[in-house]
Amino acid sequence: MKFENLLAEVAGFGRFQIVLILILVIPRATLPFHFLLNNFIGIIPSHHCDFSALDINGLFENLTQEERLTVSIPKHEDGTFSSCLMFSEAHFHLLRNSSNSTEHAVVMCQNGWQFDHSKFKSTLASEWNLVCDKKGMNKGTATIFFSGVMVGAALFGILSDRYGRKRMLMVSYLSTVLFAVGSAFSTSYTMFAVMRFFTGMAITGISIITIVLCVEWSDIKHRTIVGVMISLDWSVFTMLLPAIAYLVNDWRYLVVTVTSPLAIAIISWWWIPDSARWLIANGRLEEAHHYLTKCALANHREESLRDFKPQILSTVVIGNEDRKYTYLDLLRTPVLRKLTVVTGITWYGVAFTYYGISLNVSSFGLNLHLTQFIYGAIEIPAKLLIFVCLEKLGRRVSQVGMLIMTGVCIAITILIPRENWIPRTVVAVLGKGFSEASFTSVFLYTTEIYPTVLRQNGLGFCSCVARVGVSLAPMASLLEETWTPLPQILFCSVAIISGLIALLLPETRNVRLPETIEDVEQTRKRSICTEDELRDLHQENIPLTSDPRNVTVI
Numbered sequence: 001m002k003f004e005n006l007l008a009e010v011a012g013f014g015r016f017q018i019v020l021i022l023i024l025v026i027p028r029a030t031l032p033f034h035f036l037l038n039n040f041i042g043i044i045p046s047h048h049c050d051f052s053a054l055d056i057n058g059l060f061e062n063l064t065q066e067e068r069l070t071v072s073i074p075k076h077e078d079g080t081f082s083s084c085l086m087f088s089e090a091h092f093h094l095l096r097n098s099s100n101s102t103e104h105a106v107v108m109c110q111n112g113w114q115f116d117h118s119k120f121k122s123t124l125a126s127e128w129n130l131v132c133d134k135k136g137m138n139k140g141t142a143t144i145f146f147s148g149v150m151v152g153a154a155l156f157g158i159l160s161d162r163y164g165r166k167r168m169l170m171v172s173y174l175s176t177v178l179f180a181v182g183s184a185f186s187t188s189y190t191m192f193a194v195m196r197f198f199t200g201m202a203i204t205g206i207s208i209i210t211i212v213l214c215v216e217w218s219d220i221k222h223r224t225i226v227g228v229m230i231s232l233d234w235s236v237f238t239m240l241l242p243a244i245a246y247l248v249n250d251w252r253y254l255v256v257t258v259t260s261p262l263a264i265a266i267i268s269w270w271w272i273p274d275s276a277r278w279l280i281a282n283g284r285l286e287e288a289h290h291y292l293t294k295c296a297l298a299n300h301r302e303e304s305l306r307d308f309k310p311q312i313l314s315t316v317v318i319g320n321e322d323r324k325y326t327y328l329d330l331l332r333t334p335v336l337r338k339l340t341v342v343t344g345i346t347w348y349g350v351a352f353t354y355y356g357i358s359l360n361v362s363s364f365g366l367n368l369h370l371t372q373f374i375y376g377a378i379e380i381p382a383k384l385l386i387f388v389c390l391e392k393l394g395r396r397v398s399q400v401g402m403l404i405m406t407g408v409c410i411a412i413t414i415l416i417p418r419e420n421w422i423p424r425t426v427v428a429v430l431g432k433g434f435s436e437a438s439f440t441s442v443f444l445y446t447t448e449i450y451p452t453v454l455r456q457n458g459l460g461f462c463s464c465v466a467r468v469g470v471s472l473a474p475m476a477s478l479l480e481e482t483w484t485p486l487p488q489i490l491f492c493s494v495a496i497i498s499g500l501i502a503l504l505l506p507e508t509r510n511v512r513l514p515e516t517i518e519d520v521e522q523t524r525k526r527s528i529c530t531e532d533e534l535r536d537l538h539q540e541n542i543p544l545t546s547d548p549r550n551v552t553v554i
Contacts, residue, residue, distance in 0.1 A: 003277055004220060004512045010292055012219020014299030016273075017226065020217060023272055024210040025233045027173060027265035032238040032376075033258035034180070034203055035149075038142040039372060040241075041251040044125040044135070046116040048073050049086035049109035059092070070094050074106050084109060084132035108132070121250045128189045137189065143471055144193050148200025150467030154327070156205035157460015161325055161453070164282075165213050166274035172205025173269065177262050184255040208459045215447040216275045216455070217295070220510055227444030228387040235383065235436075238376030242369035277452045281515065325453050327461060335521045339449055340461065342504045346399065347462040349498020350442050352469030353406050354435040356476060356491040357428065378429055379436045386437035394509040395445045396502065402438035403499030406431050410492040414485050435495075448508035452515045 004012075051072035054060075060068050071090045073081045085106045115126040125131055130138035160168040179202055183195035211230055218226040241258070248254045273295070279288035289309070296302065330340040358375070389398040409431030416424045442462075450458030479486040514520045 002512060003280070003515060006292070007217075007219050007276075010296035010301050011299035012217075013222035013226070014295075014301075016295040016298035017214070017217055017222075019271075019298070020273065021214055021226065021230055023268050024214065024230065026261055026268055027169075027206045028210055028230070028233045029237045029261045030176065030203065030259060031207055032234050033241055033244075033261075034145075034199065036238065036241055036372070037255070037258060038145065039368070040120075040245040041124055041254060042138055042141055043120055043123050043368065044131060044138060045120050045123060047083055047113045047126070047131055048081055049084070050111045050114050051086055051090075053111050054087070054090040056090075059090075067095055074104070082106075083113075086110070119249065123251050124189075124192070127251065130189070141193065141196060145196050145200040146467050146470045148197040148202075149204050150464050150471070152201035152204030153208060153460045153463035153467060155201065155460075156208060157457045157463070158326060160205070160209050160212075160460075161278075161456040164274055165209050165216075165278060165456070166269075166272055168205055169209045169213075169272065170266070170269050172202055172209065173262050173266050175202035176206065177259060177266075178202075180255060180259040184252045184259075204463065208456065208463055211443055212447055212455055212459060213272070213275055215444065216277045216452070216513070217273070220512060223448065224387060224390045224444065224509075227447075228383055228390070228440060231440045231443065232380070232383055235376050235379040238379065239373050241376075242372040245372075246369050275452075277513075277515070281452050325457060327457055329454055329517065330457060330461060333517055333521050336454075336517060339505070339520070340458070342501055343446055343449060343458070343462050344465040346403075346498050346502045346505070347442060347446070347466040348469045349403060349494050349501075350435070350438050350469075351466035352473055352476075353403070353410070353491050353495040353498075354432075354439055355470050355473040356487070357406070357410065357432045357435050375432070378433055382433035382437040383440050385433075386440050389437075390441060390444070390509070394507050395441065395448065396505055396507045399438060399441045399445055399505070400499045400502045402434050402441060403495050403502065406434040406438060407492045407495030407499065409434060410488050410495065414488045414492070445505070445508065448511065448513060449505065449520075450514070451517055451520050452513065453517065 010016075048069065049072070051068065054072050063071070069081050071087075071092050071094055073086055075081055086109055088105045088107050091104055109132065112129055113126075113131060117126070120126070124141060125138050128134075156168055156172065159171075176199060179195050179198040183192050183199055186192035186195055211227070214226050214230050215223055244257060245254060248257050273291040274287065276288045276291050276295075279285070279291070329336075331337045386398060386402065389401065393401070409427050412427045413424050413431070416427065418424065443459075446459055446462050447455060476490050477487050479490065
């Protein structure tokens with residue numbers, strides 16, 4: 001018996017699946033919160049050297065703040081005060097004539113910095129003076145976090161295929177809370193960097209396990225809407241993050257606040273079902289029977305439970321429960337090896353261009369919080385667009401089309417002069433929308449390509465490759481110093497090339513999820529279901545008898 005037929009008997013999309021999605025939204029709220037957190041905790045407030053040591057005789061008491069800066073801090077050519085330099089001594093004559101201030105000796109800040117705390121009470125930069133010659137350390141916190149995400153993707157991919165989706169999800173919950181709260185109580189930058197790395201590693205489990213759980217509990221007809229629904233939370237919570245950051249402007253409290261949903265997630269974990277597909281593949285028939293029974297009851301399919309015994313599940317052959325699969329299995333067979341290489345390239349292209357565009361979209365001329373809100377808001381139409389495309393055009397055409405359109409938008413921004421900032425901004429925003437659509441598509445597409453016995457390994461591998469792209473995207477932006485259009489040309493080229501390579505992927509719309517490596521190696525065209533077959537699949541009355549000999553093997 002195919003698992004799809006069994007799932008159709010207990011309803012592959014009903015109250016059970018909707019409740020599962022809603023429960024998993026709780027931990028997934030922390031994903032955009034932590035992935036975009038550095039935009040707020042890593043902000044560098046306005047600052048200047050601490051010049052209090054220059055006030056030898058208390059003469060500064062009679063001066064305004066502007067006058068104190070004038071006699072202590074040199075100015076740039078545009079009239080702004082330097083952030084990293086100060087005079088070696090106070091020059092009070094500059095209050096009368098500041099035109100020759102550059103003639104005076106200047107030194108690097110000797111006694112630290114004074115920061116503007118009007119917008120942000122505390123940030124990483126103000127906490128550990130990560131400015132001027134230490135500015136790179138402040139920017140490096142994002143790279144450190146995503147390096148942890150890259151390691152975590154590989155780790156949780158293999159562990160959740162070996163020990164189960166639900167069990168490793170709790171491990172991800174607890175370890176994320178431990179390291180995130182630990183980072184909030186860091187006493188040094190080194191301690192924070194280490195805690196932030198492990199936070200990224202731990203939180204990846206939430207990202208890749210939750211979407212696999214939802215897809216594995218969904219039937220063929222509703223996989224698309226489930227994949228898009230579970231990704232909408234990213235956009236919604238991306239819009240919510242700036243409001244939280246505005247109200248909680250101390251970085252330590254902000255880290256704890258954005259981690260707090262996991263306290264509720266730990267409690268709600270008890271109501272999360274493990275993947276019946278994975279349980280059957282690993283010979284745990286009693287547990288699979290338990291969750292399938294709960295699914296049938298929740299979806300009002302009680303009639304399917306007549307004489308339904310765990311023994312019937314032995315006819316649903318998904319994999320060899322005695323074998324432990326690893327990442328090496330992704331490369332052992334020819335078809336799976338080809339899929340692994342192509343999906344890896346596709347994920348790299350999606351992530352590289354998505355974060356490359358996000359870092360280079362022209363400013364809206366608004367403050368940081370409002371800009372972040374708009375970035376989240378423009379992703380919702382993109383998800384609605386990709387849902388229609390996935391349903392009508394299929395996975396492959398949608399994936400290829402979104403990547404190529406992303407590259408086209410980047411190419412257009414190269415041709416539009418910088419002074420025409422309005423059309424450049426509009427096209428850049430469109431490019432970000434197409435890029436977000438390709439990200440939504442590739443998550444669903446990947447879960448449908450890999451077999452159940454290797455699904456988490458495959459998604460973990462792809463996510464790991466994607467994080468390499470995330471880490472390289474900011475570095476690519478530095479190429480602008482060599483030639484201004486070079487970063488955009490690179491992003492454009494990667495988007496289009498990876499889109500064309502994605503043409504080598506198989507179409508998975510209305511296709512049964514592969515269960516074993518053998519399913520992938522065999523031609524999958526015969527697994528494609530027509531609309532009539534999909535309807536028949538849900539109307540079939542397969543007797544769930546306790547005698548496996550009486551079960552029709554499909």
